[in-house]
Amino acid sequence: MSDSVISVKGLIKKYGAISAVNGISFSVKQGEIYGLLGPNGAGKTTTLECLEGLRRIDGGNIIVAGCNPQKDKKKIRNIMGVQLQSSSLPDGILVSEAMALVCAWHETKYRSDLLECFGIEGMVKKKYHQLSTGQQRRLHLALALVCNPSVVVLDEPTAGLDVEGRAQLHNEIRKLKKQNVTMLLATHDMAEAEGLCDQISIVIKGTVAVTGTPFEVTAASKRDTRIAIRTGRNSLSSNCKIEGATFFKEKDCYSIWTCSDSALAIGALMQRVKEANDFVIDLRVERPSLEESFLELVSGGEMK
Template identity: 60%
Template sequence: MDEYIVEVQDLVKRYANLTAVNGISFKVKKGEVFGLLGPNGAGKTTTLECLEGLRRPDGGTVRVGGIDPQTDVRKLRKLLGVQLQNSSMPDSIRPSEAMELICAWHRIPPRRDLLNMFGLDPQSRKQYREMSTGQKRRLHLALALACDPAVVILDEPTAGLDVQGRAQLHEAIRRLRHSGVTILMATHDMAEAETLCDRVAILVRGRIATIGTPAQITSAGLGETRIILRTQKNCLLPGRDIGGARFVRQEEDYGTWLCRDAAASVVALLQEVQRAGDTVEDLRVERPSLEERFLELVERDAS
């Protein structure tokens, strides 16, 4: 049986008359990247804060490495690294000074190797206020890793980053996963979740609407697979329905079909091309995206 390092069971968290998290349950395996997705106010950050020990649950249980975040705070600090959604440091502090401070708190030698890993020169005299958003994000992630945590929580890790900064953070997350670190991340970036996460849970109004791998979640939706095809002689254009493939549009020499059974539909289209003595020049099969499935679940809840 797979060993789980994070366990959430029937978690409830209320703020006055608002139930932010309403009885959610999930488990995360060691070495897994697990994503929490949902619209604003769905309960993602509250769930993470309960795991971090920053919020006390009103019901249910949470465990990180078997530890109760509310009662075993000292053990939790050695096990868990956190990059908060909104975090800051004194304007005049330098990356090396910040690392020395955090490591002193953990009672370990300064981790200058982490500054090098994230492209933050330990000898740099740059102050925090002079750093770019991407540099600040990388610094906070480096600080979160100072104690070699088994579990890292990332709350909107790439929010506000440019393309280069996002790519650098994604590569850092992949390196962590390959080293065996378990990662929980909350994000609004569906493409990010689809690329990085082994499994995701989509939260809507404090409840888990669905949970599974990105492929499992998208395949369970109402969305149809797109088949985009171009042939040398345009034998399929102007388009028509073929087998289980429903023609939807033509753009220049490309035709687009929608279907539920991708394998059977692709075969039917290729057989038609072969019968016409034509040749395929370009063929693309695009399953529904995680973003499309996410919007489907959110809109269904709102209706």
């Protein structure tokens, strides 16, 4: 028996002659944060809308916590909490009214605890349009959790937030993970995906281009690793011949080298520093970032 809470197999969604989603497959285990990454128009939001039961699928199969969201729409709403990319409420609705409305829809008691959890309990008499973007996002997430869902879908949850707002929302997402909530996260923010997600799929033109942990995806990049090294006597220069390393540039007193085998390159650099009777002040190894790997795929480059 599969241990996947979310299972998507061969998903197809067409709009006329256009295939927005063309055979996407992935699975998410209990308590995982799974990221869907891709450029605009890649099919991420359409995939989520199919999974939420908001769009009729044209092929494939979706199961969420043992439920088919295409058929069991009433059941799925008590299994899944959703924060849509374009979540919005009427400008004039009070925070307390929004919470009461969603609680009534789920046939549950008023969740003042969620407002307190997200730091907006003091805003219950404020109208929606009076809230900051960050406060609105926290309200949307609170509303998505009214039914104590086992699965939460987050579509660009931190879009438009400042650094502090993103950090606060990320903390709330991590709290949900500690509670063993399964989350599916669609985002354009590579740092967000790298910091939060256990597994990711990069979607290009309606298909999955690569799947793995953020570490596995970056490790598969063809881009070289960079080694930045600062020494006391600046013995490393562009004229040095270092086995397994190629001089890249000098920056801020650092000599920067590229390599495909960092162990070989670091050993050769250390040997050169020792031979020059020099010493290392700082050494940094920078593997290709998730953003670089993403851009490599989007531009048509193939991963290893």
